[in-house]
Amino acid sequence: MIRIPRLLAVATLALFAAPALAQAPIKIVGLVELSGTGATSGTNFDNGVKLAVKEINAAGGILGRQVQYTSGDTQSNPGVAKALAQKAIDDSAYVVMGPVFSGSILVSMEETRRAEVPNFTGGEASAITQKGNPFIFRTSFTQASAMPKVARYIKNGLKAKTVDVMWVNNDFGKGGRDMIVKSLEAEGIKVGADISTDPGQVDFSSAVLKAKQSNGDALFVYTNEEESARALRELRKQGYAKPVVGETTLTSQKVIELAGEAANGAVAHVGLSADAPLPTIKAFDAAFQREYKAKSDHNGLKGYSGMYFVKVITERIGKVDGKAFAAAMKGAKISVKDNPGVLMDVTFDQNGDLDRESFLSKVVNGKQVIVETLPPLGAK
């Protein structure tokens, strides 16, 4: 007597609930450095993702579903990043964005790999994509693809014979130091002083004095944003007059803002730049400045384009399925013509590394100026 109405009620509820479940938002979780030494990188990456999510939702979402993005602060600490990755999995994240710091992603990606959740990172250490993890994907160049371009510039552009290397002693810095030394030697350039500095280091006086004493033809600086700014200020303070070259961070917007006049003249290879002379990036730059009243550094572009990779590939596979997503990312080619949000034509390889055009930038009068557009490695 009572069971039939109950069954009817359950069936009715299921009938009404089904479309609602189908329209449940797609959960994307950010693991980002909102405090600690990576605060600048993480905040920009996070803001980039948020901006993309806002645009995607305003345009109808992904496969008709809205995107729900939440981010947690790793505090630039790998242990915290790992715990947050576990939480993201418990919260049924479809895709995890971040962390940006190589040291953090190297630890946290073990969690997303175990749960078979696709994970985009802003980290650039070569080791990230050399561990056979099918669920890890980059939003930027790996050091292995960027450093040969830097070494080529030092050889052909600066005609340097000896280069001093100043690097930050963390996973990002160590990976970069090893790759630049290898690339410089491949170009027949000698490495002079090999100067290790600490993450979060505030006083660069002895490091700069070491570079001055070494008397190399140029200095390669590979540290995180705040440290890069402090190094540039100290180089200016001590009257260092030789070329200062870097990769990505050295001429980033935040470094220019922090270093002020001391940043002038610095040159760096950048995979992404808000000043790149491309219409899609100019549109991004304008939207970012409207939204956050600040200019994005390369990490903002990483987060933004990374979120659009999620949209494009999910729509390509036609379903919200992490394993199918990861499979579709292998060898994926995404054209900016059909998907302006990805900012530039991009190709992914089987390891999750990406290839696209890049730029040589120089700081002139407190502004990053793109002096040359470099072709993708695969185009050569």
Add this chain to the structure above:
Amino acid sequence: MGDFIHLLVSGTATGAIYALAALGFTLLWQAAGVINFSQGEFVMLPAFAMLFGISFGLPLWLAFLVACVLAAIVLGLGFKRAIADRLMGHGVIPLVIATLGVSIAVKSIVRAGYSAEAHPVPSPFPGGVLSIGGINVSYADIGTLVMAGAIVIGLQAFLNRTVTGRAMQAVAQNTESARVLGIDVRRMVAYVFGINAVLAVVTALLIAPTYLAKFDMGDSIGQKAFFAAIIGGFNQTRGALLGGVLIGVLENLVGFYVSPAYKEGVALALFLAVILFRPEGLLGKAEERKV
């Protein structure tokens, strides 16, 4: 030799900044028995106050003066009345816990208001390098040394040669005797809190262009200042100076002759050595306190 002298000068300049913050530690301890573990945040807050002033178009020197006045009121008298007065007389531990709490709260507030990102602070000194006989010294280091030196000499002269200064020293040496002699102990202690706040502003002016203004910039300077005060002797203002300069110079020498990666450990190593072999500090005097 030129490099060594350069390292000595720039290390002394950095050490002089540590010494200014360390002076605050020793003054508060002597006059009021207060160990202020939010001393680093007392340096961070004026850095942001100056940035705030600059954002309204104030020149750096005016922003600095405004920060001095604000600091004397908020970090000096405000801190004394709201926290120190209520907990003095209850031993050291409640004050330590309270100041640690202040440190966390202040950092959280600044982070919420100014974000976790670093912000550039203009230097009060011109850029460039002065070369004398093959020795290069930056104008910033010279300016820092001159300014910190003037502050320290001025403070010593005030403490030793003025009636108020001597009264403050009397309070530091024996509060009860000072009271019997008719010295207004409460006022003298208030002066010490005010002086500590102004010293923090000067420290901020000198260090923020290098450290950059950031919500956690006080962690490092607070720690170094505390180590400097312990190394030199917590109950001696001259000890704070010695401790600060010793740390600054040794950090530079280790950073250059050993590796920049080890320089951050110098203060801790010195601190441990002093605690183990001369707990009263290099210039300090052994004393007993009822806790």
